[in-house]
Amino acid sequence: MAAGPRRTQSKRKLQKWLTLIVLIVLSGLFLFPLLWMLSTALKPMEETILQPPTWIPTHWRWRNFPDAFTYDSKSIGYIPFLVYGHNTIILCMLTVSGAVVSNSIIAYGFARLRWPGRELAFAVTLATMMIPFPVLMVPLYTMFRHFGWVGTYRPLWIPVWFGSAFNIFLLRQFFRTIPFELSEAARIDGCSEVGIFSLVILPLAKPALAVVALFTFMATWNDFLGPLIYLLDQKTFTLSLGLQFYQNQHGGGEWNLLMAASAIVVAPMIALFFFTQKQFIEGIALTGIKG
Amino acid sequence: MIGSQQTTRVRSVSRAESRAAMLFVGLWGFGFTIFLLYPLLASFYYSFCDYSVLRSPIWVGTANYHGLWKDEVFWTTIKNTATYAAMALPLGLLVALSLALLLNAKVPGMSLFRTIFFLPSLLPMVSLAILWLWVFNGEHGILNEVLRRLHINGPNWLGDPAWSKPTLALLAMWGTGNAMVIYLAGLQGVPLHLNEAANLDGAGWWAKTRHVTLPMLSPVIFFNLIMGIIDTLQVFSVPYVMFPNGTPARSTYFYTMYLFDNAFIYHKMGYACAMGWILFLTILGLTWMALKISDRHIYYGGN
Numbered sequence: 001m002a003a004g005p006r007r008t009q010s011k012r013k014l015q016k017w018l019t020l021i022v023l024i025v026l027s028g029l030f031l032f033p034l035l036w037m038l039s040t041a042l043k044p045m046e047e048t049i050l051q052p053p054t055w056i057p058t059h060w061r062w063r064n065f066p067d068a069f070t071y072d073s074k075s076i077g078y079i080p081f082l083v084y085g086h087n088t089i090i091l092c093m094l095t096v097s098g099a100v101v102s103n104s105i106i107a108y109g110f111a112r113l114r115w116p117g118r119e120l121a122f123a124v125t126l127a128t129m130m131i132p133f134p135v136l137m138v139p140l141y142t143m144f145r146h147f148g149w150v151g152t153y154r155p156l157w158i159p160v161w162f163g164s165a166f167n168i169f170l171l172r173q174f175f176r177t178i179p180f181e182l183s184e185a186a187r188i189d190g191c192s193e194v195g196i197f198s199l200v201i202l203p204l205a206k207p208a209l210a211v212v213a214l215f216t217f218m219a220t221w222n223d224f225l226g227p228l229i230y231l232l233d234q235k236t237f238t239l240s241l242g243l244q245f246y247q248n249q250h251g252g253g254e255w256n257l258l259m260a261a262s263a264i265v266v267a268p269m270i271a272l273f274f275f276t277q278k279q280f281i282e283g284i285a286l287t288g289i290k291g
Numbered sequence: 292m293i294g295s296q297q298t299t300r301v302r303s304v305s306r307a308e309s310r311a312a313m314l315f316v317g318l319w320g321f322g323f324t325i326f327l328l329y330p331l332l333a334s335f336y337y338s339f340c341d342y343s344v345l346r347s348p349i350w351v352g353t354a355n356y357h358g359l360w361k362d363e364v365f366w367t368t369i370k371n372t373a374t375y376a377a378m379a380l381p382l383g384l385l386v387a388l389s390l391a392l393l394l395n396a397k398v399p400g401m402s403l404f405r406t407i408f409f410l411p412s413l414l415p416m417v418s419l420a421i422l423w424l425w426v427f428n429g430e431h432g433i434l435n436e437v438l439r440r441l442h443i444n445g446p447n448w449l450g451d452p453a454w455s456k457p458t459l460a461l462l463a464m465w466g467t468g469n470a471m472v473i474y475l476a477g478l479q480g481v482p483l484h485l486n487e488a489a490n491l492d493g494a495g496w497w498a499k500t501r502h503v504t505l506p507m508l509s510p511v512i513f514f515n516l517i518m519g520i521i522d523t524l525q526v527f528s529v530p531y532v533m534f535p536n537g538t539p540a541r542s543t544y545f546y547t548m549y550l551f552d553n554a555f556i557y558h559k560m561g562y563a564c565a566m567g568w569i570l571f572l573t574i575l576g577l578t579w580m581a582l583k584i585s586d587r588h589i590y591y592g593g594n
Contacts, residue, residue, distance in 0.1 A: 015496065019396045026390070027407045030465065034411070036433050037422050049431045052440075102318055109315030113308050121316070128327055132525050132574055134550050135567030138337060138560045139330035142344060162322020193311040222415040224528045229555065240417040244532050247421050255425050262418040269413050277406060280413075284472045 034266075041065070041260040048255045061256070068260040081261065083235060084242035091153055091238060092220045098161035099216040100209050106163045107171035108197045112183060122172070128165045133225070141229060151232045156223075160216070167212050170283065174208035175201060211283035214276055221269065239265045338565035343558040355565035364541075364549060365566070371456065371537075372546040376523045378460035383519055384512070387467040391474035392500065405475070412468035420532035423462050424449065449533070452542035459530060459543065463523075470515045477511035478504065509589040513581065520577050524570065527551070546570060 035055075040048055041064055043057040069081045109115075110122055144155040178201060186196045202209070227241040237245060243265055247258060273280060338355055340348035359365045390408050394401055411419070426434050427448040435445030448458045481504055489499045505512075527547040530537070537544025546566070554563035 016396065016398055019393055020398045020400075023393055023398065023400075023404050026393075027404055030407050030411060033422055033426050033465070036426060040425065051431075051436070053431075053433055053436050102322075105315050106319040109312045109319075113312040113315065115309040115312040115316075118312070125319070125323070128323070130521065130574060130578065131327065131331060132521065132567070132570050134525060134547050135334050135564075135571040136327070136330040137550070137567065138554050138564050139333035140326070141554070142560070143330065143333075145344065159322065159326045162326060163319040168319065193308075193315075197315075218413060222413075222417075224415075224417050224531075225551075240415050243415075243421065244417045247417075247424075247532065248535065255431075258421055259425065262421050265418045266414050269415065270410065273406075273410060273413055281405070281409070281472055284469060284476075 037259050037263055037266070040256055041263045043256050045254060045256055064256050064260040065264065068257045068264065079242070079246050080235065081239070081242060081246075081264070084237050084239045085264075087153075087236060088221060088238040088240075091156060092217050094153070094157040095160045095220045096213050096216045098157060099164070099167055100213050102161050102163045103167035103171050103212055104202065104205065104209060105197070107168050107175055108201060110168065111172040111175035112180075112196075112201065113193065125165050125168055129169075137229070144230065150230055151236070152230075153236070155230045156220075156226050167215070170212060171205070171208055174205055178204050207279065207282075210276070211279050214272070214279055215283065217272070218269065334564045334567055337561050338568050340561040342561040342564075344560060345558075348561065351561070355562050358562065359565055359569070364544070367541055368544050368546045368549040371542065371544055372524060372526070375456050375460060375526065375545065376520070378457060379463045379523055380516070380519050382460055382464060383467050383470065384516065386464045387470035387515070388474055388512070390467070390471045391478055392504070394471075394475055395478045405472070408471055409468035412466040416528040417532055419462075419465075420529045423458075423529075424533055427458060450539055452540040455534065455539060455542045459526075459533075462529065470519070473511060473515055474508065477508050481507045509585075513585050513589055517578055517581055520581075521574055524574060 039055055039057065042060050042062065043054075043064075044059050044061045047054060047057060047059065110118065110125075140155070141150070144150055147154075149155050149158075182200050182204075183196050186200050191199070222240060223238070224240045224244065227238045228244075231237055231241060234242075234245070243261055246261060337348055339350060339352060341351045341354070342348035394405055394408075426432055429435065429445075429447040429450055432445075432448070434448070438445040446454045448454050485503050485507070486499060489503050494502070525547050526545050530543045530545055531548055531551075534543040537548060547570075550563050550566040550570070553559045553566065
């Protein structure tokens, strides 16, 4: 029996090593496509189809990046990726500010004020997360068409200024954790609700607002279906839509340029993630906790 | 779950507070009505109409639903979507849960691994779809190149109708980071004393996972499963980019793609709305079923 504890200890050590090895192998699998994207993006055209393939390019062709951005093809003409980037950033600014402003206002009403029917209204709000977008697609389109908004960015950002269930939920959860005594004290001092909201709650809610801003930025940057439905003129495309258009026109062939273009669209998301990892992870974890 | 501050406060609901609340929540009331409730009801009405954008809707009763019933393409897209979901959902659950369990094992470098597994789920679908076209390319794709080196003759992932759906399900695994992070947060909420008690009883890793961790995690699994169903049934962007028109042999023509084509290519708006409502009711039905099953199998820590 004396050997018991030592044996379980060495067994545990083995288990830990095995886990580590499995994790390293899986990491390789997860990283491999991204590394291959980068590798292809740096190769000259001929080297992309070389057999056997090379991981490290023999001729580093950095020019692929500017080329992908300013590509002037004989068959389809100039692909204005810089313009697409500009469009996407403008759109992101409009949606991010809209989401932060509107959802914090709405969540305050749900989290910090009491009114008859609040719980029911909140339940209905949560239930709207179950509505699939395809069922709304047609009436939204015809409505926006009626407004004369099709072909503009308005369908893509104006609705964001009226809140969304997911963000309301996220901010409400956070607002509830702020001690109610703070609001009470401000009220006794004669502060209005607007004052409490903007001077007491908002400054304390910065981490949660950052999460909403991050998620919204990401969703807008990555959105494909929305721009596909509403944007008609090639000059107004976003990066995702532009990239699809580019690929669709080109098909296979210049994979090095396609990968360079893809990498340019992917890179800001990776950079953003590295700087804001903590908020991301906490924000997502928050959505999985029942409330 | 309602905060304890609520119960300790004695202040009654004042009229001024209610009025202020209308001001704050009114914004959402407007957005909810215009951008959710109205389109939802309008979509239901249009589903009984012959409607193209240019002409106003004409009531045709259940003709759209009858039409769908006899529409072969409609059934093909249902079959495709169901087959894809049957592959992607269990696989996604298994991969995300396994990754979370591995990461929860307190090995060094946990946050680095977490970053690596989570990252792909954040990236733009279109870029990823194009990347996959290149990696899975039958001729010059790196994947088949690697397999060749291992003396395996890789299939024509993208061109063979038998492989196109499994390929998409495989790709979806790359984006399970979101679910993984939610599982991980759930795992960190499993009380330590339960595992310690199991240790004292001499329980092994599998016994602990099976009898302690998974039951404690069941609400989170349930949440992720419902979210997974909703997302998977609406799969659109990746197949739309990778397989225009559902090639090869319509094997990747999914429900939302056909709905989109009906609405914006064939301008059969009423038909598309009928499809939308069928999707909505299916999601509601599946969620209701999941809730029924969960009543018996989910452990909600004591309340």
